[in-house]
Amino acid sequence: MRRWNGWGDESIHVALPEEGARLLRRSLGEGRPQTDCTFESLLHRIPACRIPPHPCIQTDAPTRLIHSHGQSLPDWVGLRAGSLERFPDGVAFPENSEQVEDLFQFCRAQHVIVIPHGGGTSVVGHLQIPAKDLPVLSLSMKRMNQMMALNATDQLATFGAGISGLQLEGTLQPKGFTLGHFPQSFEYSSLGGWVATRSCGQQSSYYGRIEDLYAGGELISPIGRLVLPNFPASAAGPDLRQLVLGSEGRMGVLTRVTVRLSRIPEKDDVYTFFFPTWQSGISAVRTIARAGISFSMMRLSNPAETRTLLSLAGNKGKVDWLERYLRWRGLPRDHACICLIGFTGTRRQVRTARCESLAVIRRNNGIALGKLLGKQWKKNRFRTPYLRNTLWNCGYAVDTFETAVNWDGVTATLTAIETAVGDSLAAWKENVHAFSHLSHVYPTGSSLYTTVVFRLADAAEEILARWRAIKAAACRTITAGGGTISHQHGVGTDHRGYLEKEKGSLGIGLLKQVYRHIDPEGLMNPEKLIE
Ligand SMILES: Cc1cc2nc3c(=O)[nH]c(=O)nc-3n(C[C@H](O)[C@H](O)[C@H](O)COP(=O)(O)OP(=O)(O)OC[C@H]3O[C@@H](n4cnc5c(N)ncnc54)[C@H](O)[C@@H]3O)c2cc1C
Known part of the structure; x- marks a missing residue:
């Protein structure tokens, strides 16, 4: 069963070796383990549902709690310390495109915000419940997880967008194919989520990033269906797939996704x-x-x-x-x-x-x-992220930051990020243990990936304040160094404030017009990506 307040399957525990514990003690001091709040006590915080009854919408408290967050550090603090404040009013589990359309009609009529929910693995606040005073529906894609077509000649397959990485490879590999998209969250993250966040798998240098693998499909928006045909290539004006890729739930919900496959390599x-x-x-x-x-x-x-x-x-x-x-x-x-x-x-x-x-x-x-x-x-x-659970239990928090820069900025930016995050908790007289790697290497530059470990504090607000200081130091340094605000995790709420520097005000204006056109009432995952 999936762990409700951490990463992964409940039955999997990854131990912290004594050498590792010693390194952290030397670098950060003795860990500060905190008492976790229980699932039951968090249930008491969930307010009454504001959505009128609908046959496809579940409103029980446990389902609402499970769909209230992703895997960002603020999400973890909210769950572990019991300080989570906002919850969806209901959760729908549509099984086909017609049910999605029906739900959109209902949400438009009732002024209900819709947050598409894939695997719930976002690490940058994509699933945060908005502060707006409107009811919120989490639209779980979990039941739209079937393979709908496989064309072996064209090496194309179409899936329900809610299929997880594990289910997808489990379907393709016995047939001799693979998508080859292996983000570290592969066990739980979904195909629709990968497209919506422009995800990047560990072996993308051979198989391609998700934007190379995404051939087309269907997006259901509040005002209608957008069908994206799959051509091998096309010069017919701008490629609308590029608008859908990275749209983070702002344009509607991806229901069907067609992907380009590879044969399983020798x-x-x-x-x-x-x-x-x-x-x-x-x-x-x-x-x-x-x-x-x-x-x-x-x-x-x-x-x-x-x-x-x-x-x-x-x-x-x-x-x-x-x-x-x-x-x-x-x-x-x-x-x-x-x-x-x-x-x-x-x-x-x-x-x-x-x-x-x-x-x-x-x-x-x-x-x-x-x-x-x-x-x-x-x-x-896929086991490494389980260490995050163990470290939290030992009194340490873990987060990761990533960007991509051209070669002439690689070493300088990486050094600057480590220095900035390393100094960011000076006001608390706390250290940050930071270490980095180049994770995806390109002819013109590379992605940089920095992991930070820091000590927990007794109050949830203080852990969050420390995290905000580290995060701001990393993001400011990334933008100052000419890096993109994200190479693979996306924008969500955590990177939103840094996007305009990268896209320019004209670029942000264009995106706003697109989202306003396709979602006139502003009900699709508001407060993510752009204001
Ligand atoms: C341990 C761990 C390791 C990770 N490793 C990687 C990695 O190696 N590479 C990488 O790229 N990312 C990684 N991530 C980040 C995360 O897994 C990706 O961003 C992933 O693409 C999110 O997919 P999801 O299905 O979980 O989406 P969710 O978290 O459920 O949603 C993310 C966003 O996508 C939208 N969305 C989801 N499904 C749909 C849909 N069908 N239609 C429209 N919008 C939709 C949501 O509304 C939201 O805005 C990691 C995360 C964790 C926790």
Whole structure:
């Protein structure tokens, strides 16, 4: 069963190894575990429902509580401390497009706000209940989770937009196909949510980001159906899919999504490399990305992240052996950078790509460690977020920030983000443990992904104040460094204030006109993306 106040399945617990606990104590001080509020006590906070009865809408308190939030840090604080204040008035579970249309008619007539709900995994406040004094309906897409068509010749498949990553691959892989979209939230996040947030999977360098995979489909808006045909390519004016991608529920609800598939590859391996310094690692991954070598993922951790990963790895004997080996090969412990590179395709493609990459890596003084650690990473890649539950129970909060910048700004922006977040809790005399990696590497630049860990405080308001200070420091530094406010998590409420700098006032004005046209009463997920 899904955990109601944290990440993932309730039965899965990931332990914090003693080495990792020691690192956090050294860096942040003893954790401050808090007493969690119970599910039952939160139910008492839920006010009476303001939506008139409708046969498709459930109004019981547990269902409303479960659909009141995503996975952002403020969402976590609200759930754990019991300070959550806003809840949807009801939740609908439509099973087809006609039911969605019927619900929209009802909501327009009754002035009810609609928030499309996919997997509920947003980390930037996409699902926050607006402050407006109108009733709110959460429209769960969970029951629209079937494959509707598969065309093996065209390599296209159409799904109900509520299908989760796990269900989608579970349907495609036995038929010899894969979408290849593996965000770390893959177990729960949905196809419609991926499109609505412009999500990016871990192996997007081979399979493509969601905007490459999204071929078309259907969006039901308050004023009608928008059907997006799937052409292999088209020059027929602006591509309307680009308006739907990243629309964050503002234009309506995606009901059907057609995606471009790949055959399951013959080989899908992840290799591990170490570099003596950050500069040598950057030089190697940039060269590989520019040389046209085929890789599915390339993830270069900075020295702080490399040390943190090794201390969280758990297997002390093996980690000690690895550190001795790295020392013997002349890699200084404090500067070494771990790098994972995935190669996907036919045996021949993988062999060629690996050989070409290896030559670049050797020229940059990197050393190859083979497939063992990569296998381990693949096995655990969806388990890492479970550590967030464990750390919270030990008295530490975790959040992540991400952006993408061109190569000439990569190192400077990453250093500036770590410095800014590192200093952001000085007023509280608290430290922030920050570490980063390049998560998606492109010929012209890279995404940067920073994880922060900080201590909890006794009051929910104080935890939130600390988080706001860290978040503001990260976002200000990202925009000052010329980075996008999001490479993969989207805008939601948390990044909304930074969007105009990126799009310009004319750009924001254009988006406002589109949303006003398609949603004249302003009922679709208000307060997200733009004011
Ligand atoms: C542990 C963890 C790891 C993550 N890793 C990644 C990652 O690797 N890459 C990445 O890109 N993101 C990642 N995320 C962020 C998140 O999973 C993505 O933003 C994801 O795309 C959200 O999908 P969802 O179905 O959960 O959408 P939700 O959270 O339910 O909704 C997000 C937004 O999309 C809208 N929406 C949802 N479904 C529809 C629909 N059918 N029609 C219209 N609008 C809709 C909602 O209204 C809302 O505005 C991670 C999150 C967590 C918690």
